[in-house]
Amino acid sequence: MPRVSRVYAYLGPAELLDQVRPGVEGEPVTSAADVERLCRDEPFTYVVALDGTLRIAPRRSEHVACAGGRSVLAAGEITFHGTAVTEVSNQSTGYCPGEESWPAVADAIDRAGLERPDGFTHTFVFRHCSGCGELNVVKDDYHVCVFCEKDLDPV
Numbered sequence: 001m002p003r004v005s006r007v008y009a010y011l012g013p014a015e016l017l018d019q020v021r022p023g024v025e026g027e028p029v030t031s032a033a034d035v036e037r038l039c040r041d042e043p044f045t046y047v048v049a050l051d052g053t054l055r056i057a058p059r060r061s062e063h064v065a066c067a068g069g070r071s072v073l074a075a076g077e078i079t080f081h082g083t084a085v086t087e088v089s090n091q092s093t094g095y096c097p098g099e100e101s102w103p104a105v106a107d108a109i110d111r112a113g114l115e116r117p118d119g120f121t122h123t124f125v126f127r128h129c130s131g132c133g134e135l136n137v138v139k140d141d142y143h144v145c146v147f148c149e150k151d152l153d154p155v
């Protein structure tokens with residue numbers, strides 16, 4: 001049964017969006033063969049495109065470039081071993097996807113026929129400060145802006 005997924009628009013710096021060129025988005029991963037040829041020593045940047053396809057790019061790539069400048073269903077970092085996904089996170093300060101993006105990630109990995117964990121192996125919580133507008137990565141439930149020390153909204 002199709003699930004309703006949340007769509008994440010790009011929130012990062014506009015100058016990175018300006019650098020996105022057509023046709024340079026991440027490589028689609030649609031089968032085990034697509035990951036068998038990868039160098040697997042380090043994580044990749046990934047996005048789940050709006051059509052549900054997992055796309056990956058070298059780790060230092062910007063998520064917005066991997067997505068071709070478009071909105072996504074999920075974004076983060078992913079590590080493969082053989083044809084299995086060993087680690088996957090929602091770490092993307094460009095898109096700030098929530099933990100609720102996991103079903104889109106799981107569906108994309110399942111469509112490619114890869115083994116995967118049952119959830120994010122690392123989960124990040126992103127909050128924009130209502131005071132200064134800066135993006136915070138919330139650690140250890142410490143909901144205070146590191147830039148201006150205002151309390152961050154808990155949800």
Ligand SMILES: [Zn+2]
Pocket residue numbers: 129130131132133134145146147148149150
């Ligand atoms: Zn602040």
